[in-house]
Amino acid sequence: MAKTPLQFRHNGRDVAIFVDGGTNLLVALRELIGDMTPKFGCGQGGCGTCSVLIDGELHLSCLTLAETVAGRSIETLDGIKDGPNLHPLQRAFADNFAAQCGYCTPGMLMAAKALLDRNPQPSRAEVIEAISGNICRCTGYEPIINAVLAAASGGRARA
Amino acid sequence: MPVTVKTFGSSGEAAAALSADRNARYLGGGTLVMRALNEGDISISTIVRASDHAMTRIEATGARITLGAGVTYARILAERDLAFLHSPARSIGGPAVRNMGTVGGNLFAPNPYGDFTVAMLALDAVVSVQGGLGSREVPIEEFLQSRDRQTGTLVLAISFAKPGSPDAFHYRKIARIKPKGGAVITLAAHLPMNGSRIVGARVALGSMAPTPIRARAAERALEGRSLDASTINAAAAVAVEGTTPGDNALASAWYRREIVGVHLKRLLSGQE
Numbered sequence: 001m002a003k004t005p006l007q008f009r010h011n012g013r014d015v016a017i018f019v020d021g022g023t024n025l026l027v028a029l030r031e032l033i034g035d036m037t038p039k040f041g042c043g044q045g046g047c048g049t050c051s052v053l054i055d056g057e058l059h060l061s062c063l064t065l066a067e068t069v070a071g072r073s074i075e076t077l078d079g080i081k082d083g084p085n086l087h088p089l090q091r092a093f094a095d096n097f098a099a100q101c102g103y104c105t106p107g108m109l110m111a112a113k114a115l116l117d118r119n120p121q122p123s124r125a126e127v128i129e130a131i132s133g134n135i136c137r138c139t140g141y142e143p144i145i146n147a148v149l150a151a152a153s154g155g156r157a158r159a
Numbered sequence: 160m161p162v163t164v165k166t167f168g169s170s171g172e173a174a175a176a177l178s179a180d181r182n183a184r185y186l187g188g189g190t191l192v193m194r195a196l197n198e199g200d201i202s203i204s205t206i207v208r209a210s211d212h213a214m215t216r217i218e219a220t221g222a223r224i225t226l227g228a229g230v231t232y233a234r235i236l237a238e239r240d241l242a243f244l245h246s247p248a249r250s251i252g253g254p255a256v257r258n259m260g261t262v263g264g265n266l267f268a269p270n271p272y273g274d275f276t277v278a279m280l281a282l283d284a285v286v287s288v289q290g291g292l293g294s295r296e297v298p299i300e301e302f303l304q305s306r307d308r309q310t311g312t313l314v315l316a317i318s319f320a321k322p323g324s325p326d327a328f329h330y331r332k333i334a335r336i337k338p339k340g341g342a343v344i345t346l347a348a349h350l351p352m353n354g355s356r357i358v359g360a361r362v363a364l365g366s367m368a369p370t371p372i373r374a375r376a377a378e379r380a381l382e383g384r385s386l387d388a389s390t391i392n393a394a395a396a397v398a399v400e401g402t403t404p405g406d407n408a409l410a411s412a413w414y415r416r417e418i419v420g421v422h423l424k425r426l427l428s429g430q431e
Binding site for chain 2: 004020021022023024043044045048051057058059060062063064065067068111114115128129130131132133134
């Protein structure tokens, strides 16, 4: 079966690939572009570790048909750092011990970024809602929530 | 296994492609169809899409509300005129699922999903579908009863009369995980009042049968009465009538039967 050409922006850079029909965006990112930051967890939309931003909106890349992102802008965890400097959310996750096994961390960070991009000073309840689609099987939710709140307050408070 | 993806500019062309191929599925937000593909569902050989703007339109200013099938929950939550639907929209998924999932797709979501459809059933919605023979309007109850045979038809939109008063619409999803989780049961009620009497009571239940169903015995107990404690007790006592819930990891059928009346009573009396 013929492959389909696909172009989109990936972390600010134009990319062009060929995809098989039915390929999801997660596979396209990991296997065709080599961006390993979004993880495969469940493939069902239940865990959130494949979360990416599409035109600034949080989406599950495993449930996104790759062809539907033609011409759109995709942001993954790989793109949020600034050169050698970690993004404030990454810094806050490290400072607040918000990663245990780390498998949920890419999705947690993107969900948190989607929140802070819209709402730079969220309440605790808003943080909980924002990461409600992301499962941490180490059950380390409290340090994750604290890290997002700390990043929101510029790293000053250890909420 | 690769599948063929066909994208059309108009819903009519998409509907024709869908009805011509029994192994074709329409891709809306992807939360059902992509999930099936990821699980290796070999019954899907073709994905049909439509980029028709009519399918993502919201008409919410008048007395009759129309939601295009491709409208997401996130868009409903952003619409002030649809405030009465914010509770069902917010009860679904996390933010990513609400950015993706659509009201049209929700009509096909199996238990323990499909919460928004429970709200639509309580509002007596009409589903606009386009099949091989043209478009038609189907009452939502009839649509749900024949849902298994609807894979060849394209849902265009869902429409319903706006509740005369936002207080007349009640919705609650019972889930074990908060704020996100599959439903143990889902309840929605629309109780329009004429003076102090309920006229046109609708009570809809999710996860109490293979598809969302109306609790007709409870509706009869409410119809023509005022919404007082004895009426609510009478409706709660018969809420389970006609239901055929199943067992799943979230709850047993027995448990669902036990609690449906309790939660209907809480819903109608405004208790937490």
